[in-house]
Amino acid sequence: MAQREISPQEVEQALANVASTDPGDRPSRLIKIGTTNEGKRLRITQNNFGQEHVITVIRVEKT
Secondary structure, rough: OOOOOOOHHHHHHHHHHHEEEEEEEOOOOEEEEEOOOOEEEEEEEEOOOOOOOEEEEEEOOOO
16 A cells, blocks of 8 residues: 555545445455545455455556
C-alpha cells in the first residue's frame, strides 16, 4: 500500500463501498472493487477465511 501511495483509510473506505466481489486466483482469495470517498477505485485482494485480511491493493484507475 505504501509503495502505491494508498492509505489504510482509503482501503477502509473502499471496503465500505464495494461495487463487486469476485473469486481470486486461488480458492482462498476474494477480489473486491470499491470506491473511496474521493472517488478512487481500488482492487483489493483479501483472504476468504472469514477474517478478511488484506493481501494486496492496487488502484484500478487514477483520478
